[in-house]
Amino acid sequence: MRIPLVALITALTATVTAAPAKADVPTPIIFVHGQQGSAQQWQSNAKRFSGNGYPDALLHAYEYDTSIPTNDHAIAGLEAFIATVRARTRSAKVDVIAHSRGTTVMHTYLSVPERAAAVRKYVNVDGRSSATLPGGVPTLALWGSLQPNGSIGGATNVHLTTLGHTETTTSAEGFGHVYRFLRGRAAFTTQVVPELPALVRIAGRATYYPQNTGVEGVVQVWEVDSGTGARLGTAPRYSVRTGADGAFGPLPVNGRKHYELVVLRDGQLPYHSYFEPFERSDRFVRLQVSRPGGITDNIDRCPTHSALTVIRNREWWSDQPDSDKLELNGVNVLEPAVSAKLRQVLAAFVFDDNCDRASTPGVVLPPFATLPFLTGVDAYLPAQVDGGGTIRVTQTARGSEGRTRTIAVPNWPSDAHAVTVQFKDYLDSGTGGVRRTSP
Numbered sequence: 001m002r003i004p005l006v007a008l009i010t011a012l013t014a015t016v017t018a019a020p021a022k023a024d025v026p027t028p029i030i031f032v033h034g035q036q037g038s039a040q041q042w043q044s045n046a047k048r049f050s051g052n053g054y055p056d057a058l059l060h061a062y063e064y065d066t067s068i069p070t071n072d073h074a075i076a077g078l079e080a081f082i083a084t085v086r087a088r089t090r091s092a093k094v095d096v097i098a099h100s101r102g103t104t105v106m107h108t109y110l111s112v113p114e115r116a117a118a119v120r121k122y123v124n125v126d127g128r129s130s131a132t133l134p135g136g137v138p139t140l141a142l143w144g145s146l147q148p149n150g151s152i153g154g155a156t157n158v159h160l161t162t163l164g165h166t167e168t169t170t171s172a173e174g175f176g177h178v179y180r181f182l183r184g185r186a187a188f189t190t191q192v193v194p195e196l197p198a199l200v201r202i203a204g205r206a207t208y209y210p211q212n213t214g215v216e217g218v219v220q221v222w223e224v225d226s227g228t229g230a231r232l233g234t235a236p237r238y239s240v241r242t243g244a245d246g247a248f249g250p251l252p253v254n255g256r257k258h259y260e261l262v263v264l265r266d267g268q269l270p271y272h273s274y275f276e277p278f279e280r281s282d283r284f285v286r287l288q289v290s291r292p293g294g295i296t297d298n299i300d301r302c303p304t305h306s307a308l309t310v311i312r313n314r315e316w317w318s319d320q321p322d323s324d325k326l327e328l329n330g331v332n333v334l335e336p337a338v339s340a341k342l343r344q345v346l347a348a349f350v351f352d353d354n355c356d357r358a359s360t361p362g363v364v365l366p367p368f369a370t371l372p373f374l375t376g377v378d379a380y381l382p383a384q385v386d387g388g389g390t391i392r393v394t395q396t397a398r399g400s401e402g403r404t405r406t407i408a409v410p411n412w413p414s415d416a417h418a419v420t421v422q423f424k425d426y427l428d429s430g431t432g433g434v435r436r437t438s439p
Contacts, residue, residue, distance in 0.1 A: 034100025103127025
């Protein structure tokens with residue numbers, strides 16, 4: 001059944017604004033990410049929960065430093081975080097969704113009865129198996145392609161082995177199972193439903209990757225031309241100073257326009273981030289910055305070329321019958337070896353290796369070839385000092401029947417600018433009507 005967009009927005013607005021019966025108030029949700037993860041893996045499903053009537057105040061993402069090999073710090077921080085959420089929401093219990101390494105954190109957390117008593121339901125996504133329910137808490141276990149034989153005794157085990165490891169937790173299919181488990185009924189929709197453009201707000205944090213610690217500095221928000229990526233106007237729409245936690249917003253934006261968000265720090269390269277339009281409010285925007293000595297130190301930087309980091313929280317697969325394409329000014333950089341399915345690639349670092357003004361397609365650059373979830377591509381993208389040219393970054397996502405999406409960015413020189421491009425991890429924008437799920 002297809003529902004007209006206007007009717008759907010009207011219905012969902014009524015659902016959100018109407019005062020629910022006390023017994024039907026949702027339990028607060030806390031998402032716990034995995035290795036090298038962050039609240040980014042929560043962006044799409046937070047919007048889906050919001051579109052199904054969850055107030056934003058009940059949706060939370062716990063972040064921790066995954067560069068530390070042990071989990072004691074993550075468990076201690078999670079205990080304090082859950083206590084804070086319970087106090088703020090005046091809720092006796094919370095629901096928790098954990099992914100990958102986050103499931104190991106949660107199994108240990110739930111092993112203490114007093115801690116398990118604070119969790120009403122638990123969702124274990126493509127992570128740790130167990131012979132029994134963690135802490136005796138009712139559990140849904142979703143298993144993707146990385147853990148196809150996973151199982152938790154006594155849990156509801158659902159195997160979604162056609163999905164990528166991260167895709168299992170960001171996908172509409174995974175959300176449908178999670179919503180039914182938490183609420184006891186099917187979601188009204190599993191799509192991300194756009195809000196009226198004037199109602200959209202964005203908020204988030206500037207953070208160091210992968211530590212998830214805050215970046216203190218200034219965040220600027222510029223409206224940009226959708227065709228060129230060039231800034232519109234002579235001043236940013238917003239310029240806000242972040243504190244130690246790196247937090248900014250909420251800031252009103254137009255849900256149909258394109259924006260550039262820039263992180264500025266004294267003595268460091270400006271970090272530019274470009275997005276598809278924010279069609280629905282998003283409180284989990286992450287502007288990820290690399291510390292000196294971090295991953296981006298492996299990018300060769302010089303004034304002659306642009307360097308891009310392209311992110312999508314749905315794996316890039318380039319060696320399948322139905323593969324993803326990532327084109328930069330019309331040239332596909334996802335050769336089979338660059339983002340093979342087994343590598344579970346979420347981010348591609350694209351730059352001119354050795355600054356030799358030549359591209360080497362099909363070769364994964366070191367050290368990215370050995371790092372989880374990342375790949376590196378040698379592609380020469382000529383730069384201009386003022387970023388006056390345009391790089392058109394176009395994806396053709398697997399399963400999209402050849403439909404493309406493009407984010408245009410200026411060709412900033414890599415020695416003076418760092419650039420990230422983030423695509424949505426879902427296919428259907430919801431703009432053509434939304435399919436209601438089966439009851």
